[in-house]
Amino acid sequence: MKTDFKIGTHQFHKEPNMNYALNRIYAVNGGDLDEIKKAAAKIQTIDDWIKEFLRLADTALSEGRLMNASAYFRAANFYLSCNDSRKRETYEKYVSLIRDIYKEEFANGGIREKHVPFADGYIPVWHNEATCSEEVKNTVVMHLGYDSIKEELIPIIDYFRRANIDFYLFEGPGQGEALQKGNLWMTHEWEKPVKAVLDHFNLNDVTLIGISLGGYLAPRAAAFEKRISRVIAWGVMYDFFDTVLSRRGKFFKYILKTLLILRASAIVNIIAGLKMKRDTYARWGIEQGFYVYGVKTPYEYFCKLKNYSMKKISHLVLQDFLLLGSTHDHFIPQDHFFRQAKALVNVRSFTGRIFTKYEKAENHVSFGNTPLVLDCMINWIKEHSRRYNT
Template structure:
């Protein structure tokens, strides 16, 4: 796993996603440096990242091409033909490139869920199984970008079940399964399908709310890792908007909210992307409906039902999530068996969202915590 983050763009989210392309997408720093100054809009992003992908593929740099196609897809408009084309291109390259790994080490399956399928990786160590872990992502993740995390856990004798849930990756793109806040339902489907007991559940980013939610309703989960501080998605989404918008939401002024957000979408391409992606993944028609739906994505009202060992991990300079929200998560957990909170900082090279600059450190800490929790 790579380490470090780089100042590549003045806009925080573009900068984060460029670093994500390097750290989690297999991208090359010098490649990314060439396109960063050219990006002002999401359309610029898609154009430049696609060009990088095509060039990398033509020159046989397949790991780079996989990441570039994936990240070109990231900012392409939901529902567009180009988006699904880019998704399928990245995915087909990925599984072709890692073909031997998925013959010898990782089994790919799908389980029936509602009217579609949830894609699952089953990764079983050859040695004694020290623990069983279920992993899922968050608001905009794809299971394929977690391959290094899976391999690290597997190397420690940990069995891993990784899945794209409703609103994520293949479940959304290929089966049209939209987001649900009732995350206990897809987790139950995984537990039932593979007859799992005594598991550790790990959720990243928005998954830092979804995993605790599932744990509140599922006793087969014995340990839960919230890899991201997320007491309430609504409050995170509204953390950087004018108070006027929150007041209008409280007053249920749907038309005014939609008009205000439309103006912001026209002025800011990243706001436009975020709102459009949210509406698509949650299957709603308007910005107001999307914001209203995010109210359901919270763990505070059911936190008292969580009785497992709990690991909460935050980032001191997370540009998405205010770090001060950690206290709300902790205050919502009066009955957990144990509670461990780690805040990663710049000195760890892990201060960014989901500690992207030093994933190896965080995964090692999770492994050590699992051993401690199982043997204490």
């Protein structure tokens, strides 16, 4: 299995969200550095982005460069509207290419696939068994965040296997296959899909890892599911609503919060509608929210966001807790790391780690140096497992 992680971050684009997404295409998805640089120079709008990466995907595919092609289909898919038929088409092409690239892993049982029944659909789970037995058997259950796809994380699966950890990766409601094929919209009550996975595989004493928005989802599940012994927030998500609005200015945030308290849905929809007409990034973000949460209006979307907060439940988390942040996260307010840490008053133990640009891990969820983050998590898991099993 290929575990070729790219180290470092690049200044591909002046727009922070696009720059991060371009780095992700390179470091995580397997895009070619030179091709990404040339594409970035031509991109000014979301439409430019889609056009360039669809072109690159078709070129790479025609030349038999499957990993590059998969990266570019994933890139185009990222910014496509849920109302565009190409959204589903590029998802299917991406998944098909990844399964072809890693077909031996699926064929020989390196990755075992299961569907866990949930609500009116199913939760897809990939299981990678530990290579040998140890006195302390470490079991990790990991899930995604807001817009990841499990196929992106196959190299991470192999990393845990080589660390001799029993590893389960699942897509819950609102994520990847669970949304696309299982027809499950995201829920803030993340303990419910976690319970379904733990029940199905009869798991106990697990480490739960959540990435990005999973920095809320995993701690939330831990607050209500005591079979979780250790929890890792791979990225801070103290309050999703505050995070989304943090780049929109304090005045807009205050107005929107007030309107939501007053339940002024018509006014919220008018204001958001005007914003979406002027700002293509706002339009994409809100429409993506419609898709993930199964709602139809901006008012419903913002109401959903307000549910994703650790402010009132952090004191319920009793497990060992590892909180991971980074110094130059373009998305998460810096003070959220410290607010979350301070709120975890009842955890059994707390460890905080902020990655820096000197470690080439300063961006959101530190994708600039994934091996460094994985080593940090694995060492922490094994240390805390031994602590209570000796």
